[in-house]
Amino acid sequence: MEAEVVGSEMVLPAALPFKRVQMSDKYPKGQSRGRHWKHLKQILQAENYASLPAHEPNYLNIESPPSLYPSKKYCDMTGFEAPYTDPRTKLRYANPDVFKRVRSLPNEYVQRYLALRNAAIILR
Amino acid sequence: MPSYSITRPSRQEDYARFSPNTPIVIDNGGSSFRIGWAGESDPRVTFRNVVQRPRHKATGETVTIVGDHDPSLMKYFDCTRTSFRSPFDNNVVYQFEIMEYVLDYGFERLGANLQVDHPILMTECICNPLSSRSKMAELLFETYGVPSIAFGVDAVFSYKLNQQFGRCNEDGLAICSGFSASHVIPIVKGEPVTEACCRTNIGGYHVTNYLKQLLSLKYPYHMSSITWEKAEELKMEHCYVAMDFASELQLFQKGNEETKEKTRCWQLPWVPPTQGDVPSEEELARRAALKEKQGQRLRDMAAARKSIRITELENELNGLEDLLQQLDEVEEPEVSSILSGTKFFSRQEIESAILRVTQSLRKAKGEPSEPEEKNDSSLSEKYPLVSVPDELLSPEQLKEKKRQIFLKTTSEGRLLAKRKRFEEESLREKQNQLDEEKRLENPELYLEQLHDRYRELSEKVELRKRVKTNGNQNLSGGVGRGERLSAAQKERMRLLTSAAFDRGKVLMERIDKSADIKLQVDIDPNFVPKSDLVPPQATPEFSKFRPQSLEDFKIVLGVERFRCPEVLFQPNMIGIDQAGLDEMAGISLRRLDRVDDPIKDDITKSILVTGGSALLPGLLPRLEAGIRQIRPYLSPLTVVRACDPILDAWRGASIYANSPQFSLQTLSMQDYYEKGESLLWQYQIKYTI
Numbered sequence: 001m002e003a004e005v006v007g008s009e010m011v012l013p014a015a016l017p018f019k020r021v022q023m024s025d026k027y028p029k030g031q032s033r034g035r036h037w038k039h040l041k042q043i044l045q046a047e048n049y050a051s052l053p054a055h056e057p058n059y060l061n062i063e064s065p066p067s068l069y070p071s072k073k074y075c076d077m078t079g080f081e082a083p084y085t086d087p088r089t090k091l092r093y094a095n096p097d098v099f100k101r102v103r104s105l106p107n108e109y110v111q112r113y114l115a116l117r118n119a120a121i122i123l124r
Numbered sequence: 125m126p127s128y129s130i131t132r133p134s135r136q137e138d139y140a141r142f143s144p145n146t147p148i149v150i151d152n153g154g155s156s157f158r159i160g161w162a163g164e165s166d167p168r169v170t171f172r173n174v175v176q177r178p179r180h181k182a183t184g185e186t187v188t189i190v191g192d193h194d195p196s197l198m199k200y201f202d203c204t205r206t207s208f209r210s211p212f213d214n215n216v217v218y219q220f221e222i223m224e225y226v227l228d229y230g231f232e233r234l235g236a237n238l239q240v241d242h243p244i245l246m247t248e249c250i251c252n253p254l255s256s257r258s259k260m261a262e263l264l265f266e267t268y269g270v271p272s273i274a275f276g277v278d279a280v281f282s283y284k285l286n287q288q289f290g291r292c293n294e295d296g297l298a299i300c301s302g303f304s305a306s307h308v309i310p311i312v313k314g315e316p317v318t319e320a321c322c323r324t325n326i327g328g329y330h331v332t333n334y335l336k337q338l339l340s341l342k343y344p345y346h347m348s349s350i351t352w353e354k355a356e357e358l359k360m361e362h363c364y365v366a367m368d369f370a371s372e373l374q375l376f377q378k379g380n381e382e383t384k385e386k387t388r389c390w391q392l393p394w395v396p397p398t399q400g401d402v403p404s405e406e407e408l409a410r411r412a413a414l415k416e417k418q419g420q421r422l423r424d425m426a427a428a429r430k431s432i433r434i435t436e437l438e439n440e441l442n443g444l445e446d447l448l449q450q451l452d453e454v455e456e457p458e459v460s461s462i463l464s465g466t467k468f469f470s471r472q473e474i475e476s477a478i479l480r481v482t483q484s485l486r487k488a489k490g491e492p493s494e495p496e497e498k499n500d501s502s503l504s505e506k507y508p509l510v511s512v513p514d515e516l517l518s519p520e521q522l523k524e525k526k527r528q529i530f531l532k533t534t535s536e537g538r539l540l541a542k543r544k545r546f547e548e549e550s551l552r553e554k555q556n557q558l559d560e561e562k563r564l565e566n567p568e569l570y571l572e573q574l575h576d577r578y579r580e581l582s583e584k585v586e587l588r589k590r591v592k593t594n595g596n597q598n599l600s601g602g603v604g605r606g607e608r609l610s611a612a613q614k615e616r617m618r619l620l621t622s623a624a625f626d627r628g629k630v631l632m633e634r635i636d637k638s639a640d641i642k643l644q645v646d647i648d649p650n651f652v653p654k655s656d657l658v659p660p661q662a663t664p665e666f667s668k669f670r671p672q673s674l675e676d677f678k679i680v681l682g683v684e685r686f687r688c689p690e691v692l693f694q695p696n697m698i699g700i701d702q703a704g705l706d707e708m709a710g711i712s713l714r715r716l717d718r719v720d721d722p723i724k725d726d727i728t729k730s731i732l733v734t735g736g737s738a739l740l741p742g743l744l745p746r747l748e749a750g751i752r753q754i755r756p757y758l759s760p761l762t763v764v765r766a767c768d769p770i771l772d773a774w775r776g777a778s779i780y781a782n783s784p785q786f787s788l789q790t791l792s793m794q795d796y797y798e799k800g801e802s803l804l805w806q807y808q809i810k811y812t813i
Contacts, residue, residue: 001180001182001183001200002182002200004197004200005197005200008132008193008194008197009132009134009135010132010189010193010194010197011180011187011188011189012187012188012189012190012225012228012229012232013232016228016231016232016236017237017238018231018232018236018237018238018239018240018268019228019267019268020266020267020268020269021266021267023224023225023228026224026267027221037218037219037220037221038218038255039213039218040213040214040216040218040253043216043218043253043255043256044253046255047253047254047255055319056319057251057318057319057321058251058253059216059251059252059253062250062251062318062319062321062322062323063322063323063324063325063702064322064323064324064702064703064707064708064711065702065703065711066701066702066703067694067695067696067701067702067703067704067707068703068707069707071694071696072370072694072696074687074697077342078683079338079373079683079684079687080373080376080377080683081370081373081374094377109341109344112337112341113341116334116337116338116341116698116699117696117697117698117699118698118699118700119699
């Protein structure tokens with residue numbers, strides 16, 4: 001290792017004296033580990049909250065419900081309030097100038113704008 | 125919110141000084157990890173809660189780097205397939221391998237030597253799923269051998285600390301907007317009411333990400349400059365929460381002096397393009413000399429190659445001539461013995477080889493090759509068998525004759541083609557001369573004729589294209605058969621096909637009608653195809669080349685300054701269908717169904733805002749206004765910000781762990797081994813001790 005790297009102490013030592021089980025013993029090298037960490041969704045599914053009494057607080061039921069206020073529509077490009085929607089790209093826009101820009105946008109950018117508000121078409 | 129200074133925490137030296145009863149306090153936050161000793165006022169070590177596992181270039185081994193680091197040192201590592209990884213999914217720890225690296229680093233920096241023999245107080249999110257909590261306990265007990273652990277909620281620790289400072293009361297509301305989620309936790313009699321709290325999955329991460337995405341979409345050329353770290357920095361420096369989002373937007377839409385003042389610019393480094401500065405005389409001379417030198421070198425090389433080739437060919441020719449001479453001198457039977465030493469089989473072959481070599485020699489020397497016309501006279505001599513009738517020849521001679529006939533016809537054909545080419549050339553030359561004369565005579569007329577001819581030709585081309593595309597003048601230049609039909613044509617096709625199935629009268633009438641309409645369109649004299657009106661060109665501003673200027677490297681933050689933090693109040697803006705911060709307070713109060721209204725008033729009298737996003741300017745007044753809308757008329761309301769929204773959680777936890785009763789709230793390793801997971805199931809610490 002280069003002196004600079006060693007000097008900065010940025011690299012975590014492979015074995016640490018205070019640990020009972022070292023990292024290399026726990027996760028042996030070369031053994032394909034795959035993806036064995038459950039994601040949050042799977043964790044929550046495994047918790048099986050449905051079987052518990054409903055009044056008991058848990059990770060899922062403390063989540064806030066949808067807003068009661070009517071959702072406002074904002075222009076995807078400028079952020080101003082958007083009275084219009086482009087039927088072709090489904091982007092919202094505030095005025096004709098923005099509309100021109102919307103129409104000249106390449107599809108990739110349209111999808112990225114839509115993805116920002118979770119409205120993009122995802123092909124699987 | 126982390127601060128992005130790249131100074132790495134240094135290893136603490138005084139680990140041994142602390143007695144085994146002193147708890148270690150860990151604030152395991154979504155963005156940063158803080159670790160320190162109970163009773164101290166500040167965490168000893170703070171770093172970003174991320175892990176990167178690049179490959180060391182020199183040794184090829186995979187190393188682990190926790191937290192932020194100096195980017196200049198990354199040149200020693202290969203980071204192509206590794207990015208920053210966080211142990212968190214939302215606000216729940218799920219990747220315990222990464223968590224272990226983070227803990228390793230935390231304990232190592234804290235100075236742990238032989239064992240971690242201190243009780244541990246760690247923060248977690250409220251209502252942490254059991255499996256996440258038990259995995260964390262397993263990790264701490266089994267890997268580090270910690271004697272006892274306790275879990276608490278960061279927002280409540282922060283609230284308790286501020287309660288000690290007198291900023292809030294025993295009953296109150298903790299609004300904590302963290303990195304990946306925001307919580308509202310009502311606190312009654314000093315204890316959090318878990319069943320009444322509420323969470324929206326929106327936090328500082330979403331604000332920064334929104335800002336980053338918006339800027340990189342607005343300035344696609346500078347996408348590489350707009351990094352996550354930079355966006356975070358911009359957010360902390362420039363973003364604010366608008367008191368009234370709609371009116372602020374209108375203000376910006378109108379665009380007056382005030383908005384200009386509110387607009388911030390971020391100037392990217394920009395180097396003006398070198399103006400075509402005229403090189404000096406000597407520079408020019410130097411360049412010319414250099415060019416000349418290079419040219420001379422190339423010429424020398426070519427000459428050398430040529431002379432080598434010539435000598436080679438001459439040698440070969442000499443050799444062949446010697447061989448021929450030898451053959452002349454010796455008797456017939458010995459010829460074969462001489463020839464067997466060479467690659468030739470007969471005298472003729474040698475002769476033809478000599479001919480070939482002399483020709484290529486001539487070519488190499490640059491002399492004109494002997495004119496082929498000379499061969500003309502010798503045609504009959506070259507092919508003597510052609511004119512002899514078949515009957516007089518032996519089978520071998522017949523074969524030879526066939527070959528000669530073939531050779532003769534091809535050579536004749538070649539000659540003919542040559543003659544023809546020559547004629548054509550002369551004709552063209554004559555035409556050119558005539559044209560030139562015409563041009564000199566009357567240039568305008570000549571030009572007009574040229575134009576006419578051009579138009580004629582382009583019309584022809586157009587016609588051919590139209591035939592190909594079914595008469596559709598489409599700009600995209602689609603081809604005939606794959607061409608999509610227009611809506612009217614499609615409708616017509618549909619009608620025709622359906623009519624083919626059931627020959628209803630009505631349908632036929634409709635077809636007729638539509639055909640009539642079509643006919644009218646066809647003969648309409650005013651009908652102009654659309655493509656004639658709109659020239660098929662891009663708008664000039666795009667096609668025109670403009671040198672890049674200082675302005676192009678300016679990143680303007682106008683609406684974005686308050687548009688991005690607005691997602692905390694309107695999660696709908698980024699497609700999360702949940703209530704915003706102000707509404708969450710209302711929801712939480714509504715969920716407190718067992719609490720009377722007077723106590724609710726008490727609660728709203730002490731609302732504490734904590735968490736990194738609480739640092740956004742304007743958040744408090746906006747929150748106050750939002751909550752006031754929800755509460756009954758003239759009900760009391762006080763919203764305060766925590767002393768230090770970022771560090772208060774750790775400090776609160778530190779004070780909590782330092783109290784003598786802390787050991788009663790912990791779970792010991794012995795308990796863990798006896799009861800296992802079920803111990804953690806109903807586990808909840810008492811915050812008031």
